[in-house]
Amino acid sequence: MSELLARLMARLSQEDKLLIAFSGGADSALLASAAHRALGDRAVAVTAVSASLPASERVAARTFAREQNIPHVEVCTDELDNPDYVANTGNRCFHCKTALFDALIPLATMMGARMALGTNLDDLGDHRPGQSAAVARGAIFPMVDAELTKFDVRSISRELGLATADKPAAACLSSRIAYGDNVTPELLARIERAEESLRQFGFREFRVRAHADGTLARVEIVDTELTSAFERRGDILTALRSAGFVFGSLDLGGLRSGGMNALLSLTPVSR
Template identity: 65%
Template sequence: MAERPASGGDAAADAGRVGAAGDAMDRLTARLRREDAVVVAYSGGADSALLAFAAARVLGGRALAVTAVSPSLAASERATARDFARAHGLAHLEVCTDEADRPEYAANGADRCYHCKSALFDALTPLAAAMGARIALGTNLDDLGDHRPGQRAAAERGAIAPLVEAGLTKADVRAVSRSLGLVTADKPAAPCLASRVSYGDPVTPEVLRRIETAEGALRDLGFPVCRVRAHAGGTLARVEVPVTEIPRACELRERVDAAVRGAGFTFCSLDLSGFASGRLNALLPLLPS
C-alpha cells in the first residue's frame, strides 16, 4: 500500500516544532554571547551536552567542557561523554572530584547533593579562574521544581544556568538537540549512581559498584531504562523498569534476579509501581529534621 502523504496539519505541526526549536537555540545562543568564557559542568547527558555544544559553537576556544570523575559516575556515562566531545570537537577535560571522601556526602542525608556539587565546584573553580570564565551548569527549567540541594551550592559559587535563563525545558532541550542532529536528543536521564542509594544509608564505593554492575546487566537483558535502588545498607536492590516492561521483567524473573544478586546484592525485588525519576525523594519527610 502506498505511503500516505503527510497532511497539511502534520506539515504545519512539524514546521512549528522546528521553528520552536530554532527559537530556543537562538535564545541560548544570545545568552551565551554575554559570557567572555565558560567552563561547562559536562556529564554527557542531554542537558549538559547541548550546553557544551552550544558554548563551543558560540565561544569557540573560550568554552571548556569538564567531566567530574568519581565512583558515582558510571563508566558507560564517562565513555559516552568522551565520545560526544570527540565527535563534536569540544575542548574536554576530566577532573577527579573527592566527594566520596567527604563525611557529609557519605552520610547520605537530604543534603547529599549539596556536598557533591560543592566538591564539583572546588574542582572547577581554579580552571574557571585561569580562563577568566564562569561555571555553567546544564540545569533546565523543569529541574527547578525538584528537590535539588545542589542548586544552593551553585548559587553560593556564582554558577550560571544558561538553559534556565534562556527559558528551556527538558522538552526544549530534546527538541533543539534533535534539530541539531545530536545523539543525546533522546538519551535517557542518567543521574549519578549515588542518587540510587536510600537516604540515610551510607554511600560507599562498593554500593555504587553494585548499582552500576546491576544496571549494566539489566540493560544487557533489554531494559535500557531502569534503576536499581539500594536499600538496607546496600543489601536489598529495588528494581524499577517502566510499567509496560514489568510483565517482561516477570517473565525474565530468574535472569533479573541472577543479574542483580550477581552484582553483590543479597536480595532483589521488583517495584510494581514502575520506573519514576526521583522516587527516593518520597523518603525525605521521614528523615530527621
Template identity: 50%
Template sequence: MRPQPHAPHDKKEALDRALAALRDVVVAYSGGVDSAFLAACAHENLGRRALAVTAVSPSLARRELDAARALAAKRGWNHMTVGTHEVAREAYARNDSDRCYWCKTELFDVLEPIARDRNAAILVGTNLDDLGDFRPGLKAAAERGVQAPLADVRLTKEEIRALSEDFGLPTAEKPASPCLASRFAYGVRVTPEGLRRIEGAEDLLRSLGFDVLRVRDHGDIARIEVPSEAIEAAVARRAEISEGLRSLGFRYVTIDLDGFRSGSMNAVLSAPTIGVPEL
C-alpha cells in the same frame, strides 16, 4: 525588563546572545541531555573559549564517561576530564537528603581553579523544570555564583530535547541518567564499592534488554524499577536477574510494581500518607 522568549527557537536565540556575551566559559559536562546541549551551544558561540569539563569519580558510570568523551571528540569540543572526590567527604558519604549539595560543592571546588585560570564563568545545565524539583545542588551553585543559562532563558527539558535533535545531538532521546549515588536510599552509606555494585546491577539489566531502568539500593535489598510495560518481561526473567544481583551482594531482589519513575527516593522526604480502610 526585556520580555522573556516563549518559542523554543526564540529561547535558543536568547541563549546564543547570552553565551556570546561571555568571554570564556567552563561547562560542567556530564554527557547528559542538558549539559551536552549547553556544551554544544557554548562551542557554537565561543569555539575554543568554551571548555567542557567532565568530573570523573565512582559516582559516574563508566559507560556514561565513555559516551561523554566520544561525543565531545566527535563534535570537536574543547574537552577535559578531572577527578572529583565527593565520596571521601563524610557529609556526602553518609547520604542525608543534602547529598547533592555536597556533590556539587566538590565539583565547584575542582572547577573554580580551572575557571580562574581562564578568567571564565562556570556554567551548568540546569533547566527550567529543575527549578521546581528537589535539588540541593542548586544551593551550592547559587553560593558560588555558577550560571545556569538554560534556566535563565526558561528552556524546559522537552524543549532541550527538541533543540538537541535539531543540533543532531545523539543525546536528544537519551534517557535521564543521574549519578549512581542517586540510587541509594537516604541513610544507606555511599561507598566506592556500593557504587560499583549498582553499576554492575544496572549493566546486567541492560544486557537483558532493559534500557530504561533504575536499581535502587536499600542496603540488603535491590529494588528494580522498569517502565510499567516492561514489568512483565522483568518478571519473566526473574531467575536470571535474581541470580545476577545476588552475586553482587544483594540478599533480596525485588521489582517495584509502580514501575520506573525518576526521583522515587525523594518520596520519603514528605510525610507518609496512611490509608485506613472503612469498617
C-alpha cells in the same frame, strides 16, 4: 535556527568564556554543544570523575565531546572523602556539587571563565540541593535564563542532530542509595554492576535502587518494559545477587525521576 535555539545561543553569546559541567546527559550535552557553537574553544566541557560516575557514562561523555569537537577535560572529585557526603542525608547533592566546584574553580580562575550548569526550568521544582551550592559558587544556568524546559532541551537537541536527544536520564550512582545509608565505593560498584547486567538484557530505562544498607535492590523500570522485566525476573534476580544483593524486587510504580526523594518526608535521614 528555531526560536528556542536562538534564545539559548543569544544567552551564551553574552559570555566571554565558559566551563560547562558536563556529565554526558541530554541537558549538559546540549549546553556544551551550544556553548561551543557560540564561543568556540572559549567553551570547555568538564566531566567530574569519581566512583559515582558509571564507566559507561564516562566513555559516552568522551565520545560525544570528541565527535562534536568540543574541548573536554576530566577532573577527579573527592566527595567520597567528605563524611557529610558519605552519610547520605537529604543534602548529599550539596556536598557533591561543592566538591565539583572546588575542582573547577582553579581552572575557571586560570581561564577567566564562568562556570555553567545544564539546569532547565523543570529542574527548579525538584529536590536539588546541589543548585544552592552552584549559586553560592557563582555558577550560571543559561538554559533557565533562556526559559527552556526538558521538552525544549530534547527538541533543540534533535534540531542539532545530537546523539543525546533521546538519551534516558542518568543521574549519578549515589542517587540510587536510600537516604540514611552510607555511600561507599563498594556499594556504588555493586549498583553499577547490576545496572550493566540489566542493560545487557536489553532494558533501556531503569534504576537499581539500594535499600537496607545494600541488602535489597529495588528495580524501577519504565512502564513499557515492566512486563518484559517480570518475564525475566529470574535472570534479573540472578544478576542482582551476583552483584552482591540478597533480595531483589521490581517496583510496580515503574521508573520515577528522583524516586528516592519520597523517603525524605517519611524517615529520618541522619543518624
